[in-house]
Amino acid sequence: MDLFSILAGLALVLGAFMLFAGVMGILLTVVGVASALIFLKTRQIIVPRVTLFILNILEAPVRYMLWMFGIEEDVVSNLVIEVRNLLYTRSYNKTPYKDRAIFLPQCLRNPKCPAPLTPEGIKCMGCGRCGIGAIKDEAERLGTRVFIAPGSSLIKRMVKKYRPKAILGVGCHMEVNEGTAKMASYGLPVQGVVLDRDGCVDTRVNVLELLERIKSHSAYGRYHIEEDLEFQEKAVEISKLWGAGSATEVEIIEAVKKSEKGKW
Ligand code: SF4
Incomplete structure (x- = not known):
């Protein structure tokens, strides 16, 4: 196998990986935005651990998308605080x-x-x-x-x-x-x-x-x-x-x- 084929193979793998990461990023951002909107409407938190994970890694894009919808930034902070409270309530109360x-x-x-x-x-x-x-x-x-x-x-x-x-x-x-x-x-x-x-x-x-x-x-x-x-x-x-x-x-x-x- 020549050098060109190896480089082309690597570029393909890298491209596929970046595409996968991009799609996952968009999907997780959408889930994060949906969680924030549900929280805003119902004060309910869906899948708290997943929501906290998403907001921890994708807080900035979620905030930006909510801002585009004209929703205050504090909604995301409130959601993160509420989720964290929920996750730790039991151990805190013990x-x-x-x-x-x-x-x-x-x-x-x-x-x-x-x-x-x-x-x-x-x-x-x-x-x-x-x-x-x-x-x-x-x-x-x-x-x-x-x-x-x-x-x-x-x-x-x-x-x-x-x-x-x-x-x-x-x-x-x-x-x-x-x-x-x-x-x-x-x-x-x-x-x-x-x-x-x-x-x-x-x-x-x-x-x-x-x-x-x-x-x-x-x-x-x-x-x-x-x-x-x-x-x-x-x-x-x-x-x-x-x-x-x-x-x-x-x-x-x-x-x-x-x-x-x-x-x-
Ligand atoms: S109650 Fe305590 S904290 Fe509040 S003003 Fe008086 S001394 Fe300060």
């Missing part, structure tokens, strides 16, 4: 409360928060200007550690120091998506809660959803917060703490300046 760690973003604090920054994050003083103090009390009563993180480096340090066996993270789409993916890659069961209102300061979280995930534990059967009136009332009370302390525009601007100067 983890004892004392072996879990919760990371809250510092932007949830009231702009007039008096809490100091310490080597283990911002130390809430429970002043009642926002709901973090009450949420922290609820979690710590169960034995779960709570950290208020000024940045992602704190999360890595605290995970290294305390070795939690499961993580619950709160943040914007990007933070929750990247953070839960990273922690899942360390083999830790994760749950993520996306902020209702994001931004740099004075953000909001769905307290009901957060408390439900904090309290969920397989030893007590599947916990449904909607069946626990006392807890629901507590969640409403905690939510009101943010309402009462809602920041003015001037306070928000001051808080952003402070945070940019690294005082937070």
